[in-house]
Amino acid sequence: MPRRGLVTLPDPVHPAWLPPEAFRAIGSRRTLVLGDGLLAGTVYDEVADACARHGGRVRRGAEDGPHDLVLALTTAEPLPGVAGEVRPGSAIGAEGYVLARRDGVTVVLADEPAGLLYGLFHVVRLGERAFAGERQAEHHRPAMRRRMLDHWDNVDIHPVMGQVERGYAGGSIFWRDGAPRGDLARVRAYGRLLAACGVNAISVNNVNVHATEAHLLTDRLGDVSALADVLRPYGIGVHLSVSFASPVVLGGLATADPLDEDVRKWWAGVTERVYDAIPDFGGYVVKADSEGQPGPFAYGRDHADGANLLAEALAPYGGVVHWRAFVYNHRQDWRDRSTDRARAAYDHFAPLDGRFRDNVILQVKHGPVDFQVREPVSPVIAAMPATRLAVELQVTQEYTGQQRHVCYLPPMWREVLGFRPWGPDGPSRPDGPDGPSGPDGSGGTAAVTVADVAGGALGDGDGDGDDGGGLVGVSNVGDDPYWTGHPLAQANLYAFGRLAWAPEMDPAAILDEWIDLTFAPATASGDAEPAETAETERLRRTLHAIMGGSWRTYERYTAPLGVGFMVRPGRHYGPDVDGYEYTPWGTYHFADRDGVGVDRTRATGTGFTGQYPPPWSQVYESLDQCPDELLLFFHHVPYGHVLHSGSTVIQHIYDTHFAGAEEAVEARRRWEEAAGLFDPSLHARVERLLDEQVRCAEEWRDQVNAYFFRKSGVPDLRGRRIP
Amino acid sequence: MPRRGLVTLPDPVHPAWLPPEAFRAIGSRRTLVLGDGLLAGTVYDEVADACARHGGRVRRGAEDGPHDLVLALTTAEPLPGVAGEVRPGSAIGAEGYVLARRDGVTVVLADEPAGLLYGLFHVVRLGERAFAGERQAEHHRPAMRRRMLDHWDNVDIHPVMGQVERGYAGGSIFWRDGAPRGDLARVRAYGRLLAACGVNAISVNNVNVHATEAHLLTDRLGDVSALADVLRPYGIGVHLSVSFASPVVLGGLATADPLDEDVRKWWAGVTERVYDAIPDFGGYVVKADSEGQPGPFAYGRDHADGANLLAEALAPYGGVVHWRAFVYNHRQDWRDRSTDRARAAYDHFAPLDGRFRDNVILQVKHGPVDFQVREPVSPVIAAMPATRLAVELQVTQEYTGQQRHVCYLPPMWREVLGFRPWGPDGPSRPDGPDGPSGPDGSGGTAAVTVADVAGGALGDGDGDGDDGGGLVGVSNVGDDPYWTGHPLAQANLYAFGRLAWAPEMDPAAILDEWIDLTFAPATASGDAEPAETAETERLRRTLHAIMGGSWRTYERYTAPLGVGFMVRPGRHYGPDVDGYEYTPWGTYHFADRDGVGVDRTRATGTGFTGQYPPPWSQVYESLDQCPDELLLFFHHVPYGHVLHSGSTVIQHIYDTHFAGAEEAVEARRRWEEAAGLFDPSLHARVERLLDEQVRCAEEWRDQVNAYFFRKSGVPDLRGRRIP
Structure with a gap:
C-alpha cells in the first residue's frame, strides 16, 4: 500500500487518485498562497503537507519570493507581479480559475477560494507539466454549478437492501448498524477525493427514506451536521434525503398535504433549524410517490405542489430541493401491452413544466427506464424548458456488473451528455459552435446538448450554469479499502466529477488522467518533461485495453x-x-x-416515440432510421x-x-x-x-x-x- | 373461538381437531381406566377432564360399575367381565388396541399404555357411534412403528430462511429469537393433537443445522429435554437434527472423520449425556453432504460410514439415526443435459444397500426430485431391500401453495403409499391380498406397496413394522393461531398421522373424520346415532367440494x-x-x-428410467405406456x-x-x-x-x-x- 497524504487513513485504505506521489511536483517547489477563507486554508494545508513530504516550501500572504507557483484570489492586494498580469478583464466566476505560466512562475487566480482549490488540483493533475515552458492564460469554469453524488446509504441495515442500497463496495462510509460510523478521517479523505475531481455536493442518505433515516431531519440532525463540518473544507455541500411524510412521521401532524398551512409551517420550522445547525446546507432530495415512497398523490396534489412545498421552506436560505422524476407504476399488469413504463416520467412531469419554483431541481434519470446498459436519452430532458433539470447518472454499477465487472461508464455518459435533444438543428448553445459532438455525428454544430440543459443553457443565458440543475450521480463508494469494491471502478467516480465539470471531455483523456494520478505519479522531481518509462506506457496501454471499451463489452x-x-x-x-x-x-x-x-411507436405501439421532439420522434419511430443499438427499445x-x-x-x-x-x-x-x-x-x-x-x-x-x-x-x- | 379442552391454550389458539365438544360422548358417560404407566395416566386425565365438562364420571383401578366404557391394559388383574371376554388370544402388540362393544359396554384393550391412548382417541373419533349397538372386536395396530414429523425450525432467526425454514404458519412453537419460546402449554397441546392423529415422534430443529442449533446437542440440551418432558405424556419421542461436523464445531476436534477413533469416542460420550438427560430420546436426524451441509465426503468416506458412526453411538440406548437421502449436486451446469438430479439419491445410496447398521433409517423423499406437485415415486424405495427406509412427505406446502392455497395432500400421499415398487406382480405383502390399491389399478393384489416397505414388509416378516423406517413428514405447524396458517391446512397434518398409522385409508374418509372432529362434534348427548342436521351435511359437502380435489386443482x-x-x-x-x-x-x-x-429414458436420455425395476423401468421408458401425468418428467x-x-x-x-x-x-x-x-x-x-x-x-x-x-x-x- 503506498504512503498516504494529508489525511491519515486507516492503514488498508487505498489513496485512490491522490497518492502522495501525485503532489511531488508541487511539494518539491516554492509556493505562495494568497487569499482568505476556509478553502484557501485548505489549499495552503494541502501544499504545506506536500512540501513537508517532498522538500519544497509554502508561504501565505507574504511575498518573500521567488515562487514557482502562486495561488491567489483576485481580491488579494497587492497581487504579485506575474499573477497581476494574468488577471483577466472580466470576472472569473464562481468556482472558476485562470491558469497560466509566465517567466517561470505558474499562476492560479480565482475570484473565490473554491476556484483556488480546483486550480490546485488542476496543477496536481498536470504534475511536472505545470512547471514547464510558458502557458497562455486558460480560463476554467464548471459547466454545471452543482456536481452532486447521491448516496443510497441507509443508517440502519435494511433487511433486504442492506447498509447501502445497490452498494457494491461494502458498508457505508457514513453509517453503520444504525449509527454514524464515526470515521470522520475517512469522510474527510472522501471529500478531498471528490474535490480533486470536481464534485461539490453530496446527499448522505438513501432516497428511500426508512424509519430511522427520517429522523436525520430533526432529532438526528447532529449526525448530518458532523458530516457537513468535515466536508466543508473541501467545498462539498451536504444534502439530505427526506420523507415527504415527515410532517406525519416526525411532526405528529395528521397530514402531509402540501397545501395544508400547518404542513407548510412545519417544514418552515424544521428547515430553519436545519440551517441553524448547517448554514451552508444544500437542500432536500425527495423520491415521492415512487416505489412505495409517500408523496403528494395521497392528498390529491401533484408533484409541483409537493416540490414547491419544500422549495418554499428552503428558499430563504438558498437551498434547493432535488425532486426525482423517477415515478412510475411498479404494480403494472404484464398482460397489458398498452401501458409503458418508459412513458411514465414524461407523462407525470411534462405537463407541470413552468409550475415549479426556481429552487426546485427536477432530477431526471438519463434514460426513460432505469439505468440499463443502453437506453435512449429521456424525453423529459427536452420537454421542460421552464424547469431546472438535473440529469441523474448511476455511478454505482447496479445494472452494469455491480463492481465485479470492469465497466468504464464515461463513454455511455459522454453519449448522454453530448446528445442533442432537439437534434443537430435544434436551438443553439449560448457559447457558440465549439460544443461537444453528439452521437448523431453532428460535432461542431451549435445545437444544445443534454449537458447544456443540465448546465443551464436554456436559462437566462449568462452561462454561469445557475439555471441548470447540474449533474447527479448515484455514488459507488463504500467502506471497502478500495472505496469502490473493484479498484478499477474508482475511475467511474473520478470521471463522473470530471464530466460534471467539463462534459465535453474525451473519456479516454479522463482515463489517462486517472491512470496517471492513481498509478503513475512518480516522476523525477525537477524534470521539465517527465520521462515516461516503458513500464508506465505498458500500464497505460493495459488499462486502456481493459477499461476503454468495457462498457460496450458489457x-x-x-x-x-x-x-x-x-x-x-x-x-x-x-x-x-x-x-x-x-x-x-x-x-x-x-x-x-x-x-x-x-413496440413503442405511435403507429402500432405505446406511442412513447411521440414524447420526443423532431427529429427523434421520427428517427425512433422509423424502423429504417432507428439506430441499431436502440432497435429493440423502440420496435x-x-x-x-x-x-x-x-x-x-x-x-x-x-x-x-x-x-x-x-x-x-x-x-x-x-x-x-x-x-x-x-x-x-x-x-x-x-x-x-x-x-x-x-x-x-x-x-x-x-x-x-x-x-x-x-x-x-x-x-x-x-x-x-x-x- | 370454541371452548378449549384439557390443555389451557392462550386465548386465540384454535383447538384444531380436539375441541371440547369432541369429548362429549365420552365425557357424559361412565368410564373405567385400568392400568399403570404414564400414558394410562394421560388417558385417565383426558377422560376426567371430559367428564368435568360434560357431567360423566371416571374411575381408575376400582370396578364400582356399571361402566359405559372400559379402557384397560391386558396386564390389569382382574379384567372386568366384558373386557376379559374380548381379550384376544395373541398379543395385541406395541401401540395396538382392540376395540369392541358388548352388552352395552365399549371396551378398549391394549398391551401397552400407548395402545390405550390411541384407543381412547379412536373412541373420540367415533363419538356417539362408539356407544351404539354391538361392535365385533376390531384389532388395530399401526402400519408403521415410527410416525414422525420433522420440524424445520431454527432457534435463531435465519437471515434468509427465517424462524421456520419453509414454514408458512408464523414462527416456531418451540423457538423464538434464539431461545426456547417457553410456551410449554402450547407444546403440550401440540403433542396432544399429534397423539390424537397417531404421530409418535418429532424432531425439534431444522435439518439444516446452523451455528446456534448445533449446540442443542450439548450445552443447550436442556432446551430439548424440556420439550421431551412435555411431549412424553402423549407418547411423542423427541429427535434432534445434528450437524455432522459437531465433533469439530462443538468438540474442538480437528476432524469429524467417521472412521477416526476420537470422533467415535466423542459421539459416544455426547450421546451418553443425551440419554442421561432424556432416557427415551429418539435419535439423530442428519442432512449430510447436501446443499452445503457437512458430511463424510470431506474425509473421503461414504454415507454408510457417516450414518454408522452415529448409529453406533445411539445403539446402546435403542436410538436411531435418520439419515436423509436428499443428496445431489446443487451446483450443476444447466448446459449439461446428461447430468440428472433425479438420479442422484439412487446413485449415491443404492450401492450402499446392506452396509447400514440396523438402527440407521435412510429417509427418502417420496419423489426423486423435491416435493413437486407431481413426481414419480423415488426409485430408491425399490433399490435397498437390506436397508430400513423411511418415506419422507412434505406436509408443509413449500411447493403446493404455501398454506395460502387450499391443497389437501392425502390423495397424493395415498398414491405414493399405495404405489407398488415392483408392480402388481411384485413380491407379496406378508399379510395377504387385502392391501391398498395402487395407481396402477391393481387393487386387491398382494404385491408390496411403498407403505409396506416403510412399514417393514421386507424385513423379518413379523409384521410389527420393526424393520421399516416408517413415515416422516415435514411439519406445517407454527405459532399461528390456527397452527397451520391456513385453517384448512390442519387437515394435512391430521391426515399425515392417520395415513402413517393406516396407509390404506381413503383420503375422503380421513377428511370426514377431520371435519367431524373439527367442525361438527356437537351431537346431542345420549343419542344412539347422532342426528345429522342439514347444516352439518352442508358443511361437509362444502369442505369436500373445496378440499377433496384441491391437489389436482393445484x-x-x-x-x-x-x-x-x-x-x-x-x-x-x-x-x-x-x-x-x-x-x-x-x-x-x-x-x-x-x-x-x-428425456430421462435409457434410449436417448439420462437413463433415469433404468433405476426402476420392471415393470416401471419399461412403463416409464415407453412413450406409449408412460402415464400422462408423468409424461414430461420422463420424456x-x-x-x-x-x-x-x-x-x-x-x-x-x-x-x-x-x-x-x-x-x-x-x-x-x-x-x-x-x-x-x-x-x-x-x-x-x-x-x-x-x-x-x-x-x-x-x-x-x-x-x-x-x-x-x-x-x-x-x-x-x-x-x-x-x-
Whole structure:
C-alpha cells in the first residue's frame, strides 16, 4: 500500500487518485498562497503537507519570493507581479480559475477560494507539466454549478437492501448498524477525493427514506451536521434525503398535504433549524410517490405542489430541493401491452413544466427506464424548458456488473451528455459552435446538448450554469479499502466529477488522467518533461485495453439492442432472460418464437416515440432510421430483421454474445500479463474479479444465446456451440 | 373461538381437531381406566377432564360399575367381565388396541399404555357411534412403528430462511429469537393433537443445522429435554437434527472423520449425556453432504460410514439415526443435459444397500426430485431391500401453495403409499391380498406397496413394522393461531398421522373424520346415532367440494404433466416458468419452440428410467405406456404429441390451466356461500386466503399459457384469451 497524504487513513485504505506521489511536483517547489477563507486554508494545508513530504516550501500572504507557483484570489492586494498580469478583464466566476505560466512562475487566480482549490488540483493533475515552458492564460469554469453524488446509504441495515442500497463496495462510509460510523478521517479523505475531481455536493442518505433515516431531519440532525463540518473544507455541500411524510412521521401532524398551512409551517420550522445547525446546507432530495415512497398523490396534489412545498421552506436560505422524476407504476399488469413504463416520467412531469419554483431541481434519470446498459436519452430532458433539470447518472454499477465487472461508464455518459435533444438543428448553445459532438455525428454544430440543459443553457443565458440543475450521480463508494469494491471502478467516480465539470471531455483523456494520478505519479522531481518509462506506457496501454471499451463489452454479453432488463430479479446481477417478463415492474422484452422487442411507436405501439421532439420522434419511430443499438427499445421485430450492420437480429445476438464473452477473457489475459506493473494486492483483487467477470460473461452468453435459440430455432451461422 | 379442552391454550389458539365438544360422548358417560404407566395416566386425565365438562364420571383401578366404557391394559388383574371376554388370544402388540362393544359396554384393550391412548382417541373419533349397538372386536395396530414429523425450525432467526425454514404458519412453537419460546402449554397441546392423529415422534430443529442449533446437542440440551418432558405424556419421542461436523464445531476436534477413533469416542460420550438427560430420546436426524451441509465426503468416506458412526453411538440406548437421502449436486451446469438430479439419491445410496447398521433409517423423499406437485415415486424405495427406509412427505406446502392455497395432500400421499415398487406382480405383502390399491389399478393384489416397505414388509416378516423406517413428514405447524396458517391446512397434518398409522385409508374418509372432529362434534348427548342436521351435511359437502380435489386443482394451474419447478426461485411461491431453467439447481423443463420435457429414458436420455425395476423401468421408458401425468418428467415431446386423454400436450396445458383457475374461483364461491356454517373469524381468514389463491391461480394460468403460446405459436383450440 503506498504512503498516504494529508489525511491519515486507516492503514488498508487505498489513496485512490491522490497518492502522495501525485503532489511531488508541487511539494518539491516554492509556493505562495494568497487569499482568505476556509478553502484557501485548505489549499495552503494541502501544499504545506506536500512540501513537508517532498522538500519544497509554502508561504501565505507574504511575498518573500521567488515562487514557482502562486495561488491567489483576485481580491488579494497587492497581487504579485506575474499573477497581476494574468488577471483577466472580466470576472472569473464562481468556482472558476485562470491558469497560466509566465517567466517561470505558474499562476492560479480565482475570484473565490473554491476556484483556488480546483486550480490546485488542476496543477496536481498536470504534475511536472505545470512547471514547464510558458502557458497562455486558460480560463476554467464548471459547466454545471452543482456536481452532486447521491448516496443510497441507509443508517440502519435494511433487511433486504442492506447498509447501502445497490452498494457494491461494502458498508457505508457514513453509517453503520444504525449509527454514524464515526470515521470522520475517512469522510474527510472522501471529500478531498471528490474535490480533486470536481464534485461539490453530496446527499448522505438513501432516497428511500426508512424509519430511522427520517429522523436525520430533526432529532438526528447532529449526525448530518458532523458530516457537513468535515466536508466543508473541501467545498462539498451536504444534502439530505427526506420523507415527504415527515410532517406525519416526525411532526405528529395528521397530514402531509402540501397545501395544508400547518404542513407548510412545519417544514418552515424544521428547515430553519436545519440551517441553524448547517448554514451552508444544500437542500432536500425527495423520491415521492415512487416505489412505495409517500408523496403528494395521497392528498390529491401533484408533484409541483409537493416540490414547491419544500422549495418554499428552503428558499430563504438558498437551498434547493432535488425532486426525482423517477415515478412510475411498479404494480403494472404484464398482460397489458398498452401501458409503458418508459412513458411514465414524461407523462407525470411534462405537463407541470413552468409550475415549479426556481429552487426546485427536477432530477431526471438519463434514460426513460432505469439505468440499463443502453437506453435512449429521456424525453423529459427536452420537454421542460421552464424547469431546472438535473440529469441523474448511476455511478454505482447496479445494472452494469455491480463492481465485479470492469465497466468504464464515461463513454455511455459522454453519449448522454453530448446528445442533442432537439437534434443537430435544434436551438443553439449560448457559447457558440465549439460544443461537444453528439452521437448523431453532428460535432461542431451549435445545437444544445443534454449537458447544456443540465448546465443551464436554456436559462437566462449568462452561462454561469445557475439555471441548470447540474449533474447527479448515484455514488459507488463504500467502506471497502478500495472505496469502490473493484479498484478499477474508482475511475467511474473520478470521471463522473470530471464530466460534471467539463462534459465535453474525451473519456479516454479522463482515463489517462486517472491512470496517471492513481498509478503513475512518480516522476523525477525537477524534470521539465517527465520521462515516461516503458513500464508506465505498458500500464497505460493495459488499462486502456481493459477499461476503454468495457462498457460496450458489457453491453455485448448482456441484454441486446437496447431491450434491457434481462437481469436476475431483485439482485440485478447475472442473467435471467425472462426474470422480469411476467412481473409487475413494467420491464418486458416480449420475446416469442417469431421476434423480440417493445413496440413503442405511435403507429402500432405505446406511442412513447411521440414524447420526443423532431427529429427523434421520427428517427425512433422509423424502423429504417432507428439506430441499431436502440432497435429493440423502440420496435418489436422478427428475428430475421436485418440491421444497418447487415446482420440479422438473431445473428447479431449470437455474434455479440460470443464476442463480449471473448473480450472478457481477453481482458483477463491482459491483466494477468501486467502482474508486475501493479501493487500485488490490488492486482490480486482485480484478478479475482476478472475471473468472476469471465464466468458471468460466459453465463450471460450461454443463457441469452440458449434462450433465443430455443425460441427462434435459428441456428448460428457460424456453427458455434449454443447449449 | 370454541371452548378449549384439557390443555389451557392462550386465548386465540384454535383447538384444531380436539375441541371440547369432541369429548362429549365420552365425557357424559361412565368410564373405567385400568392400568399403570404414564400414558394410562394421560388417558385417565383426558377422560376426567371430559367428564368435568360434560357431567360423566371416571374411575381408575376400582370396578364400582356399571361402566359405559372400559379402557384397560391386558396386564390389569382382574379384567372386568366384558373386557376379559374380548381379550384376544395373541398379543395385541406395541401401540395396538382392540376395540369392541358388548352388552352395552365399549371396551378398549391394549398391551401397552400407548395402545390405550390411541384407543381412547379412536373412541373420540367415533363419538356417539362408539356407544351404539354391538361392535365385533376390531384389532388395530399401526402400519408403521415410527410416525414422525420433522420440524424445520431454527432457534435463531435465519437471515434468509427465517424462524421456520419453509414454514408458512408464523414462527416456531418451540423457538423464538434464539431461545426456547417457553410456551410449554402450547407444546403440550401440540403433542396432544399429534397423539390424537397417531404421530409418535418429532424432531425439534431444522435439518439444516446452523451455528446456534448445533449446540442443542450439548450445552443447550436442556432446551430439548424440556420439550421431551412435555411431549412424553402423549407418547411423542423427541429427535434432534445434528450437524455432522459437531465433533469439530462443538468438540474442538480437528476432524469429524467417521472412521477416526476420537470422533467415535466423542459421539459416544455426547450421546451418553443425551440419554442421561432424556432416557427415551429418539435419535439423530442428519442432512449430510447436501446443499452445503457437512458430511463424510470431506474425509473421503461414504454415507454408510457417516450414518454408522452415529448409529453406533445411539445403539446402546435403542436410538436411531435418520439419515436423509436428499443428496445431489446443487451446483450443476444447466448446459449439461446428461447430468440428472433425479438420479442422484439412487446413485449415491443404492450401492450402499446392506452396509447400514440396523438402527440407521435412510429417509427418502417420496419423489426423486423435491416435493413437486407431481413426481414419480423415488426409485430408491425399490433399490435397498437390506436397508430400513423411511418415506419422507412434505406436509408443509413449500411447493403446493404455501398454506395460502387450499391443497389437501392425502390423495397424493395415498398414491405414493399405495404405489407398488415392483408392480402388481411384485413380491407379496406378508399379510395377504387385502392391501391398498395402487395407481396402477391393481387393487386387491398382494404385491408390496411403498407403505409396506416403510412399514417393514421386507424385513423379518413379523409384521410389527420393526424393520421399516416408517413415515416422516415435514411439519406445517407454527405459532399461528390456527397452527397451520391456513385453517384448512390442519387437515394435512391430521391426515399425515392417520395415513402413517393406516396407509390404506381413503383420503375422503380421513377428511370426514377431520371435519367431524373439527367442525361438527356437537351431537346431542345420549343419542344412539347422532342426528345429522342439514347444516352439518352442508358443511361437509362444502369442505369436500373445496378440499377433496384441491391437489389436482393445484396441479392443473401449476407445472403441467409432471415437469416440475416452474416456481419463483428462492421463495418457491407463484409462477416463474424459466425461473430455474438456467440455474445450478438441476431442475429444468427444456422447453423450446418445438417441445418440452426432460428425456430421462435409457434410449436417448439420462437413463433415469433404468433405476426402476420392471415393470416401471419399461412403463416409464415407453412413450406409449408412460402415464400422462408423468409424461414430461420422463420424456421430451413435441407440443403436438397426443396424450392418452386424446388432447395434445399444448392443448392440455391450455385446458388444464383454464380449468384449474376456474376451480379456484369455484372454491371461493362455495366458501362464500357457506359463511354461516363457520366461526366468523375462521371464515374470514379462509376467505382472504381464497382471494389470494384465485389471484395466484390466474397468474399461474396466464404466465404458463403465455409462456407456451409464445414458444409454440399454437393457438388455443377454444379461442380463449392468452395474454
